[in-house]
Amino acid sequence: MDSPLPAIFLLIFSLFSAAYSSTLGVQYISELLQIQDRERAPPSLQVAAARAVLHRLIHSHSSAFEFRIISKEKCGGEGACFVINNHPSSYKYGAPEIIISGVTGVEVLAGLHWYLKYWCGSHISWKKTGGAQLFSIPQSGSLPRVQDSGILVQRPIPWNYYQNAVTSSYTFAWWDWERWEQEIDWMALQGINLPLAFTGQETIWRKVFQKFNITNSDLDDFFGGPAFLAWSRMGNLHGWGGPLPESWFDGQLTLQKKILARMYELGMTPVLPAFSGNVPAALKDIFPSAKIAQLGNWFSVKNNPKWCCTYLLDATDPLFVEIGRTFIEEQLKEYGRTSHIYNCDTFDENTPPLDDPGYISSLGAAIFSGMQSGDENAMWLMQGWLFSYDLFWRPPQMKALLHSVPLGKLVVLDLFAEVKPIWISSEQFYGVPYIWCMLHNFAGNVEMYGILDAIASGPIEALKSENTTMVGIGMSMEGIEQNPIVYDLMSEMAFQHKKVNVEAWIELYIARRYGQSFPLIRDAWSILYHTIYNCTDGAYDKNRDVIVAFPDVSPFFISLPLERYQHYGKPTSRRAVLREKTNAYEQPHLWYSTSEVIKALELFIASGNELSASSTYSYDLVDLSRQALAKYANELFLKIIDAYTLKYVDRVTSLSEKFLELVEDMDTLLACHDGFLLGPWLESAKQLAQNEEEEKQFEWNARTQITMWFDNTVEEASLLRDYGNKYWSGLVRDYYGPRAAIYFKLLIESLEKGEEFKMQKWRREWIKLTNDWQSSRKLFPVKSNGNAISMSRLLYNKYLRSES
Numbered sequence: 001m002d003s004p005l006p007a008i009f010l011l012i013f014s015l016f017s018a019a020y021s022s023t024l025g026v027q028y029i030s031e032l033l034q035i036q037d038r039e040r041a042p043p044s045l046q047v048a049a050a051r052a053v054l055h056r057l058i059h060s061h062s063s064a065f066e067f068r069i070i071s072k073e074k075c076g077g078e079g080a081c082f083v084i085n086n087h088p089s090s091y092k093y094g095a096p097e098i099i100i101s102g103v104t105g106v107e108v109l110a111g112l113h114w115y116l117k118y119w120c121g122s123h124i125s126w127k128k129t130g131g132a133q134l135f136s137i138p139q140s141g142s143l144p145r146v147q148d149s150g151i152l153v154q155r156p157i158p159w160n161y162y163q164n165a166v167t168s169s170y171t172f173a174w175w176d177w178e179r180w181e182q183e184i185d186w187m188a189l190q191g192i193n194l195p196l197a198f199t200g201q202e203t204i205w206r207k208v209f210q211k212f213n214i215t216n217s218d219l220d221d222f223f224g225g226p227a228f229l230a231w232s233r234m235g236n237l238h239g240w241g242g243p244l245p246e247s248w249f250d251g252q253l254t255l256q257k258k259i260l261a262r263m264y265e266l267g268m269t270p271v272l273p274a275f276s277g278n279v280p281a282a283l284k285d286i287f288p289s290a291k292i293a294q295l296g297n298w299f300s301v302k303n304n305p306k307w308c309c310t311y312l313l314d315a316t317d318p319l320f321v322e323i324g325r326t327f328i329e330e331q332l333k334e335y336g337r338t339s340h341i342y343n344c345d346t347f348d349e350n351t352p353p354l355d356d357p358g359y360i361s362s363l364g365a366a367i368f369s370g371m372q373s374g375d376e377n378a379m380w381l382m383q384g385w386l387f388s389y390d391l392f393w394r395p396p397q398m399k400a401l402l403h404s405v406p407l408g409k410l411v412v413l414d415l416f417a418e419v420k421p422i423w424i425s426s427e428q429f430y431g432v433p434y435i436w437c438m439l440h441n442f443a444g445n446v447e448m449y450g451i452l453d454a455i456a457s458g459p460i461e462a463l464k465s466e467n468t469t470m471v472g473i474g475m476s477m478e479g480i481e482q483n484p485i486v487y488d489l490m491s492e493m494a495f496q497h498k499k500v501n502v503e504a505w506i507e508l509y510i511a512r513r514y515g516q517s518f519p520l521i522r523d524a525w526s527i528l529y530h531t532i533y534n535c536t537d538g539a540y541d542k543n544r545d546v547i548v549a550f551p552d553v554s555p556f557f558i559s560l561p562l563e564r565y566q567h568y569g570k571p572t573s574r575r576a577v578l579r580e581k582t583n584a585y586e587q588p589h590l591w592y593s594t595s596e597v598i599k600a601l602e603l604f605i606a607s608g609n610e611l612s613a614s615s616t617y618s619y620d621l622v623d624l625s626r627q628a629l630a631k632y633a634n635e636l637f638l639k640i641i642d643a644y645t646l647k648y649v650d651r652v653t654s655l656s657e658k659f660l661e662l663v664e665d666m667d668t669l670l671a672c673h674d675g676f677l678l679g680p681w682l683e684s685a686k687q688l689a690q691n692e693e694e695e696k697q698f699e700w701n702a703r704t705q706i707t708m709w710f711d712n713t714v715e716e717a718s719l720l721r722d723y724g725n726k727y728w729s730g731l732v733r734d735y736y737g738p739r740a741a742i743y744f745k746l747l748i749e750s751l752e753k754g755e756e757f758k759m760q761k762w763r764r765e766w767i768k769l770t771n772d773w774q775s776s777r778k779l780f781p782v783k784s785n786g787n788a789i790s791m792s793r794l795l796y797n798k799y800l801r802s803e804s
Contacts, residue, residue, distance in 0.1 A: 025433035025469035026158060028408035032340060032379055033158060039337070040267050043069035046105035049265035053109055053185045057124075057132070064140045066096040067108045075103065075154055082111030085150040097143045104267025107155075110191035110495070114153060119144040123512040123616065124189055125488070127182070128481040128675035130616030136515045153495050155191075156463060159269075160494040161413065161435050161474025162187055163196040165345060165383060169230035170444040170479040170724065172199070174684035174702065177258050184259070188266050190491035194435075194472060196343060197263065197270035200256030202229070203249040204334060208327045209280065218282040220244075226685070227701035234348045235278035235310045236298040240710065241701045247690040253334070260335055271381055272331055274342035274371050275324035277313045284311065291317040295350055299719045301711050312350070315366035316359075324370020332375065340377040341411075348385060351392045357400035364404025372409075380405060383476070384412045384434070387422050395426075402432045413437050414462075415476045418454040419540050423462055428469045435472035436462045438490050442542035444479020446676070446727040448627045449541040450486040450533040456500035459493045481675065484616075485509060485533065502529065513616045521611075524603035531592035531600070532627070544586045545630040546637040547663060547736050548725035552717055552766075554757050555747060558641045594631045598800050601628050605796060608789035615673075618788040622673045625792040626727055629666055632799055633659065640744070649751040656744035663737040665795055670729035671781070672788035678730030679780035681706070696777070703774045707735060712770070715763045730780035735773050742766055 026033075040046070047067045055062050066087060075081035082102035089095040098115060102108035116122040116137060123133040138144065175183070187195055202223050206216055224232030225241020226248065232238055263270045284292050291314035300308035313320050332338055346367055352360060371378035387393045393401075402410065412434040414422050423434055436459045440450065459473050473494045475487065488509060489500070506525050511517040535541065543549065551558065601624050611617035636659050643651035670676035685702040689695040706728075709720035742765045750757045 023157070023463070023468045023470055024431075025471040028433050028469070029158075029379070029411065029471055031408070032377065035377055036269055036339060037072075039339075040104065041264050045265055046267050047108070049262070050105040050108045050112075050188070053188055053266075054112060056181075056185060057189075058134055058137065061137065061140050061143075063094065064097045064143055065112065066099045067112075068099060068101040069105070069108070070101045070103060072103055074101070076152065077154065079155050079158060080104065080107055081152060081154040082107040082114070083150055083152050084111055084115050084146050086145050086148070090145075093141070097141070098146075104193065105265065106188050106191060106193045106267050109188040109266070111153065113189040113191075114151075114495075115146075117512055118508070119146065121512050121515070123488075123509075124186070125484040125513075125616065126186065126481045128619075129484040130513070130614075130619035130675070133513060133515050133614070133616050136512075154497075155495060156497045157470060157472055157494075159194040159435060159472030159474070160190075160192045160491075161194040161437065161472050161476070162192040163198075164415070164439070164476045164478050165196070165198070165234060165343065165348070166230040166478050167480065168196070168198045169227055169705070171481065173227050173229075173705075174681070174688055174698070176684075176688070177255060179684075180255065180259055181262065184262050184266070188268070190487075191494045192475075192491070193267070194269050194271060194341070194474070195263065197256065197260055198230075198233070198273055198343075199259055200252040200254075201233070201273050202244060203253040204327065204330050206249065207334075208323065208330050209283075211326055212283065212323065213286050214280055214282050218280055222280040225701040226688075226698060227705040231298075233273070233276075233278070234345055235276065235295065235312060235350055236348075237300070237307050237710070238280075238310050240307045241697075241704065245690070245694050245697070247694065248688075251688065257335065264337065269339040269341060271341045271343050272335075272338060273327075274344040274367075274378075274380070275320070275327045276344045276346040276367070277315055277320060279311050279313045279323075281311055283313070287319060290314075290319050293353060298349065299710055301713060301716050301718055304711055307711055312346075315346070315363040315370075320366050321370045321373055324367070325373040328371055328374025328378070338375060340375055341379045341381050342371050342375075343381045343383070344371070345383045345386070347390075348383060349389060351390055355392060355394075355397055357396045360397050360400035361404040364401045364410075368405045368409060378409070380410045382410065382412050383415050384422055384429075385415045387426070388416050388420050398426060399430050402430050407431065408433065411435060411471060413474060413476060415439050416540070417462070418451050418458055419538065421458065421462070423465075423470070428465070428467060431469060433469050433471040435474045436470055437474040437476040438486075439476050439478070439540070440486060440490075441477040441479050441482060442540070443724040444482070445541075445543035445548075445725060446482055446623075446626070447541055447543040447545075448483060448528075448532045448623055449535060450483055451535050452486070452489060452502050452506075452529060452533045453536075455486065455490050455493065456502045456505070460496065460499045484513075484619075513620075514611055514614050518607050518610055520603045520607045524600040524607075527596050527600040527603075528624075531596050535591045537591050539589055539591070541589050542723070543725060544588045544722075546588065546634050547630060547666070547732065547740070548727060549586070549588075549722040550736070550739055550743065550766075552721070552763065554759050555641050555644050556757070558638070588631075588634050590631065590634075594628065595803060597624075597631075598628050598796075598803055601625060601792070601796060601800070605789070605793050608793070612789055619673050619675050621792050622669060622676060622788050625669055625795060626666060626676070628800055629662065629669075629795060630727070632803065633662055633666075636662065640747070644747050644751065647751055649748060652744070652747055652751060656741075656747070659744070660737055660741055662799060663732060663740065665798070666727075667729050667733035667737070668786060669788075669791045669795055670727060670732060672784055672786040672791050674784045676727060676729055677781060677784065678726070678728040678734075679782040681726075681728070682780060683782050699777065700774055703776070706731065707774060708767075708770050712767055714767060715760055717763060717767055717770075734778065734780075735769075738769055739766055742769065 080103040085099045087096045090097040100111040121136040220243035221239045228241045297303045297308045416439040417436045418438045640655045685698040686695045706724045708718045710718040712718045
């Protein structure tokens, strides 16, 4: 059987067999690559692990594929590859039909995914974003043949990186082994070979600090709670959400060992943590002569020392290298092996005390020395976020840090390259190897957003630039399970040698995601490509839509009327905007024509009869409806403020009622797909608990991260409030709606009594609502309920039809 896809496929991807790109950066890390190749799991183990993934993905086709591990020499160069061939015995009944060979188990599974995508028209996504579309795969015995010469796909660059230091908290906080196994399968199928492996490190830290006479009770105030561990690891906060119960340490270490074992079996290179200088307060008393500085406040509302102002051991102190070495050695002892790459982000949103380049250089050298003293083959992997975030890092300081480590022993993640690439402005990180990363998502917010053109061209431009030091491509999002099209394209860039024609690629994506292509859906995606997924204004997107990030500001500061503005593409007479900039209200980011997106929604809804059985379609339909309604709600809120400014109490009342009704309706819409439910987040947290008290603590952690996030007072909200906001059914109805209702109630009271808006009363009532909600034990559904198509159609007619 021949596939209908390869003709277009070959047109778009014509350079698969291009030569491996031996960049300057790759030459610098070649020694470590050789060591990792020698230490990789035996071929038989990698094949067995890859076959287990195939079995879990499509058990019915397990016998249709044969997997083989091959040497790099068979890739036509020095790099990694996979090869797809027809099996010579495929004409025999029950014999394998396709042979997939690869340098590692990851390459083999990436080859399997490639074949399923471009010869069978299938699609693999996270379960929450619609899951896998596999029904387009022909029955075993009828799989499409590839050309007789086979298909060779080489990596242009050795590493495909995955995760952000905070993904461990925004997404992975409550995962058990079953969920981790699904994710590692997904990673391998996407070709990811360089993932962070941060789980369970608190147990290692307890063992390390015990060697320095620090007790476990001393560490109760050091570690954050389960949902906030990422920031206690980076020294941003301490104690918040804690202390960690004893069961957490044992359970997470056991989980980490399973994660690492599976990653190694597949031929991955897991990245372990290293010592960044973040130390418990007790170390000051035990080592009074040590150079230990207390850092400044990191977003604590009142500089509360109970949570903020952590302690940093100066890297130039001899104790630093000693602790660093002990931590590396303890990991090696506990896990039995290492891939020699260690992540350390000493200055992540923490500014060094001095800007003297000599001092900065000594810090970097000491940090690496701590790693290398525990592992002579150590390499330091550093997130490059600090160079985007902090103006402290001018060229002299940046060079001092990057050049403090021997060339080839430090790799930088250009963390935000799709929006703000550092490789260009830093002359390729001043000669240091780096990985081009797409950050894309902040805090796991639910927002349709992306820059497909930048993804399709940015890594290639970096790779082909003069004297490039690029050694990898990566995804460094803060939260996953959203915008599947973005991650489908980005993961594919790890195997691309030239820029991708996005329009043609989307044509194939549509057919794969839904199992077939329809003209209306193609038209809809053409609109989405040129609007939602074409954010070219240079701004990054963390969702500040009014429903999920309600403004903590007096209406006075949103009430300067303008004569005209564009409302969904139509002129109207006035708009409420900020009178002056305040740090209390961050206006929602809007980079596209909302009327165009509503037109795309119309086309999606019109395709409902043909695609009603598709979970991927249902997810996209709910997400697109939510997106359009969220932007409509932003404008509705401004109308309410405008009416308040004009003292039209009846109009404020009626519009407020409409807004709150919209919130209720949106919650009902979100309940139509499992990917938009609050219940699974809360229940997964509770399922890790061993007793009632742990259940309460874990649930409080889970609820707090997605609402207030950090500390507050009775009348002052957290500075990070709503940073982790989510459009989740249950959260929208149970928290966001009542919060908006408080504000609108006070708006109406202000007009009826002829008084100023009561900001203190608003904050007291909102913060009390939040604190009560965070401590609540109310249950929420974990399974969807409702028809996505009928609900989307209903809400479109109710709110959006006149806006298109």
